Amino acid sequence: MTELEMATWRHQQGFHIILHRDRYWEKIRPGFYQPVHLLARLSAEQATKPTSLCWGFRAALSEADIAGSNGSIPVHLLSDLNNYDLQNFSSNRRHNLRRCQKRVKIVELTDTEILHHQGYEVVFSAAKRTQYLKAPSKQEYLANLKHFIAPKHRLVLAGIIGDKLGGYISGYAVDGVAYFENLYVATEVLTTNINSGLVYEFVQVCRRSGKIREVVNGLHSREDRALCVYKESIGFPVKQIPGKVVLNPIVSSLIHKRYPHVYYRLTGKD
Known part of the structure; x- marks a missing residue:
C-alpha cells in the first residue's frame, strides 16, 4: 500500500x-x-x-x-531480507523450520471460514498462555472477522495441522516496510515450531514481492526478556x-x- x-x-x-x-x-x-x-x-x-x-x-x-x-x-x-533464508540460518534454526515444514501446512487465507470455526480457540489459547493481550469474547472475535480478510491491504497466513488450525499471522506493508500485526499460536502445537514457520513464510512472501526492504516485528517490549530473546533469535534485532x-x-x-x-x-x- x-x-x-x-x-x-x-x-x-x-x-x-x-x-x-x-x-x-x-x-x-x-x-x-x-x-x-x-x-x-x-x-x-x-x-x-x-x-x-x-x-x-x-x-x-x-x-x-x-x-x-x-x-x-x-x-x-x-533489514536484510535477501539473506533471510534457510541456507543462512544456524543448524538449530534450520532443524526447527524443517520440523515445522514436515508437520504444518502454511497457506494464505482468502476467506474467514476456518477462522469462524476454529480461530477463536487459537486466539484464546494464545492469550491465556502469553497474558500479553486480553482475549476478546467469542462474539467480538466473530464480529471482527467481517472485514479481516482484505487481500489488497492485509496478508494472513495460517498453519494447518491435519484438519486443525494451529495458528495464524497477519500483517501489512506500506511503502516498502512490512509490519506484523498479530501472531496467534495454540499452546498445544508449540512443539511443531509453527510460530517460527509462520514468521519465516511471511518474510518469504515479502522477499518474493521485490517491494519490501524492511519487516517490523513489533515494538521492543524490554520487560519481556524471553520474547525479546526469541525475536532476536529469529532475525529481528532491536533497532x-x-x-x-x-x-x-x-x-x-x-x-x-x-x-x-x-x-x-x-x-x-x-
Missing part, C-alpha cells in the same frame, strides 16, 4: 486519521498521534504537532534531519529509529513514573 491507501483503509476501519503537512497521522491513544506508517522517515518540517488537540506525538526522522532527533522508536527490525518525540511535561512525568516501559516504547528513553 501507499501511505494514502493505508490512511484510507484505517479510516474505513473507524480509526481517527488526520492530514498534516502532507503526511497522514493516526490517533493511537486519546490525545497521542503517530504517522499511520510508523517508520516513514519524516522531514523536520513534517514532524511537528499534527493537531492542537494533542498532548503528544512521535515520528521517525529522515536521514537528513537525524541531527534534530530527541528520541527514538524502538522496534524489532529485519532504535531516530525520531522526534514531544510529550506534555505533566503527562510525560506521570507515564515515566508509573509506566516506565510504556514511556520507553513512546520515547526510546529510560
Whole structure:
C-alpha cells in the first residue's frame, strides 16, 4: 500500500486519521498521534504537532534531519531480507523450520471460514498462555472477522495441522516496510515450531514481492526478556529509529513514573 491507501483503509476501519503537512497521522491513544506508517522517515518540517488537540506525538526522522532527533522508536527490525533464508540460518534454526515444514501446512487465507470455526480457540489459547493481550469474547472475535480478510491491504497466513488450525499471522506493508500485526499460536502445537514457520513464510512472501526492504516485528517490549530473546533469535534485532518525540511535561512525568516501559516504547528513553 501507499501511505494514502493505508490512511484510507484505517479510516474505513473507524480509526481517527488526520492530514498534516502532507503526511497522514493516526490517533493511537486519546490525545497521542503517530504517522499511520510508523517508520516513514519524516522531514523536520513534517514532524511537528499534527493537531492542537494533542498532548503528544512521535515520528521517525529522515536521514537528513537525524541531527534534530530527541528520541527514538524502538522496534524489532529485519533489514536484510535477501539473506533471510534457510541456507543462512544456524543448524538449530534450520532443524526447527524443517520440523515445522514436515508437520504444518502454511497457506494464505482468502476467506474467514476456518477462522469462524476454529480461530477463536487459537486466539484464546494464545492469550491465556502469553497474558500479553486480553482475549476478546467469542462474539467480538466473530464480529471482527467481517472485514479481516482484505487481500489488497492485509496478508494472513495460517498453519494447518491435519484438519486443525494451529495458528495464524497477519500483517501489512506500506511503502516498502512490512509490519506484523498479530501472531496467534495454540499452546498445544508449540512443539511443531509453527510460530517460527509462520514468521519465516511471511518474510518469504515479502522477499518474493521485490517491494519490501524492511519487516517490523513489533515494538521492543524490554520487560519481556524471553520474547525479546526469541525475536532476536529469529532475525529481528532491536533497532532504535531516530525520531522526534514531544510529550506534555505533566503527562510525560506521570507515564515515566508509573509506566516506565510504556514511556520507553513512546520515547526510546529510560
